[in-house]
Amino acid sequence: MRKLGLVPTIQRLAVLEYLENNHTHPTAEEVYQGVRDQFPSLAKATVYNVLDALKKAGGIQELTIAREAARYDYNPSPHPHFLCRVCGNLYDVDLPCSIRPGDEICGHLVEVAQVYLHGICVQCQKQNSQNKNESKTGVRRSSVSTKRRDDAGAP
Amino acid sequence: MRKLGLVPTIQRLAVLEYLENNHTHPTAEEVYQGVRDQFPSLAKATVYNVLDALKKAGGIQELTIAREAARYDYNPSPHPHFLCRVCGNLYDVDLPCSIRPGDEICGHLVEVAQVYLHGICVQCQKQNSQNKNESKTGVRRSSVSTKRRDDAGAP
DNA sequence: TATCCATATTAGAACTATTATAAACTTAGA
DNA sequence: TCTAAGTTTATAATAGTTCTAATATGGATA
Numbered sequence: 001m002r003k004l005g006l007v008p009t010i011q012r013l014a015v016l017e018y019l020e021n022n023h024t025h026p027t028a029e030e031v032y033q034g035v036r037d038q039f040p041s042l043a044k045a046t047v048y049n050v051l052d053a054l055k056k057a058g059g060i061q062e063l064t065i066a067r068e069a070a071r072y073d074y075n076p077s078p079h080p081h082f083l084c085r086v087c088g089n090l091y092d093v094d095l096p097c098s099i100r101p102g103d104e105i106c107g108h109l110v111e112v113a114q115v116y117l118h119g120i121c122v123q124c125q126k127q128n129s130q131n132k133n134e135s136k137t138g139v140r141r142s143s144v145s146t147k148r149r150d151d152a153g154a155p
Numbered sequence: 156m157r158k159l160g161l162v163p164t165i166q167r168l169a170v171l172e173y174l175e176n177n178h179t180h181p182t183a184e185e186v187y188q189g190v191r192d193q194f195p196s197l198a199k200a201t202v203y204n205v206l207d208a209l210k211k212a213g214g215i216q217e218l219t220i221a222r223e224a225a226r227y228d229y230n231p232s233p234h235p236h237f238l239c240r241v242c243g244n245l246y247d248v249d250l251p252c253s254i255r256p257g258d259e260i261c262g263h264l265v266e267v268a269q270v271y272l273h274g275i276c277v278q279c280q281k282q283n284s285q286n287k288n289e290s291k292t293g294v295r296r297s298s299v300s301t302k303r304r305d306d307a308g309a310p
Numbered sequence: 311t312a313t314c315c316a317t318a319t320t321a322g323a324a325c326t327a328t329t330a331t332a333a334a335c336t337t338a339g340a
Numbered sequence: 341t342c343t344a345a346g347t348t349t350a351t352a353a354t355a356g357t358t359c360t361a362a363t364a365t366g367g368a369t370a
Contacts, residue, residue: 007337009347028327043349048328050347064222064271067357069327080254082263093260098253099235099272105248107277108237114271116219117254122262162366164318183356198320203357205318222328224356 004057014039015050019060019074025081025090027069065090065116078113084121086128091121159212169194170205174215174229180236180245182224220245220271233268239276241283246276 001008001016014035019026022034032047051072054060063071065083071090073081078100080093093115103110120128156163156171169190174181177189187202206227209215218226220238226245228236233255235248248270258265275283 007346009336011348041349043351045329045350046348053347064219067219067225070222080260082260082265084263085266091261091263093263095254095260099250099270105235105237105250105272106246107280108239108246108248108272109274109276109280110237110272111240111274112272114269114273115254116269116271117260117263117265117267118269119264119266121264125262125264162317164365166319196320198322200321200358201319208318 001059004054004059006053006057006059011039011042011046012050012053014042015047016054016059016074019072023074023092025063025071025073027071029069031072063090063114063116065114065118080115080117082117082119082121084124085118086120086124089121089123093117156214159209159214161208161212161214166194166197166201167205167208169197170202171209171214171229174227178229178247180218180226180228182226184224186227218245218269218271220269220273235270235272237272237274237276239279240273241275241279244276244278248272 001012006012015031018031018035024030026034028044028047028051031051032042032044035047036042051060051062055062055072058076061073061076061078063073063081065071065081073092075092078097080095080097082091082093083089084091097113097115099105099110099113101111101113103113156167161167170186173186173190179185181189183199183202183206186206187197187199190202191197206215206217210217210227213231216228216231216233218228218236220226220236228247230247233252235250235252237246237248238244239246252268252270254260254265254268256266256268258268
């Protein structure tokens with residue numbers, strides 16, 4: 001924390017530890033809920049402050065891939081992200097970005113480069129084809145959840 | 156409009172025409188203000204509805220590069236965008252995207268691919284070096300605006 | 311042209327993520 | 341320990357977007 005030039009408060013350490021243990025790209029709300037279990041006095045504004053401070057210090061990165069809420073990635077190095085429109089899971093994609101910070105594009109100086117992909121993740125594609133096959137043979141099962149799973153994470 | 160499978164109402168035509176004439180990637184609010192000049196009865200909810208309908212029909216694209224508000228691009232084909240953190244202008248970048256709709260990445264099916272770049276645009280870099288030189292020679296001028304300019308647009 | 315139905319628009323309220331505010335509290339250095 | 345700067349807290353305020361229900365419109369049909 002001191003390497004980042006930040007005063008190491010218990011709130012900041014708790015938030016950073018939560019992100020370290022949860023590579024699910026949680027929202028500020030989810031960080032708040034998660035950290036508050038072991039830290040009931042935590043204020044939501046503090047979570048926003050801490051996430052902002054960590055982001056500005058380069059310790060984490062903020063993802064604005066979903067309009068509803070920002071998500072946070074413990075890994076600050078630039079890499080593409082994939083958001084599944086069926087389950088809502090957000091995956092890291094292990095590909096080098098073609099445009100990197102420091103590059104010049106049309107004369108513009110690039111400081112941050114984000115690649116956001118939207119579509120259907122590998123698991124939801126499988127689920128979907130399974131459901132189709134099962135409906136052909138008369139087997140029924142509950143439909144694929146459209147809500148985000150709590151155990152979401154990188155593959 | 157009919158090509159997009161949408162009923163061509165005057166509201167939809169007005170919004171689409173505004174986007175056609177303003178390649179500044181306006182927000183919903185800016186579209187609302189701009190269209191309302193010639194269409195005082197327009198409701199803001201209609202602007203949201205229309206932008207959403209156009210987006211879903213593939214006639215325009217929605218950009219979530221800035222957390223504050225979505226922006227809209229008359230050009231629906233995928234290309235990178237650059238947001239200047241000094242003037243707030245949003246520029247189209249004429250580079251082919253390395254990842255395109257239809258691709259598979261780590262098994263995930265890509266439907267939409269967005270490349271968002273943040274930094275300092277070519278004009279603001281020039282302004283900044285000008286100001287530095289002038290301050291050396293004692294010449295003063297007002298600092299670079301941090302607010303978005305109304306004549307913003309692609310170069 | 312008149313009628314009808316599905317769809318679109320309107321105005322305003324409601325919702326939600328985020329930011330601002332001001333007081334109380336920590337941290338770290340003298 | 342004392343102090344100044346920075347941080348946390350609780351709450352209010354803000355702003356973008358969505359929801360609701362009543363009204364209006366487009367366009368197919370008779």
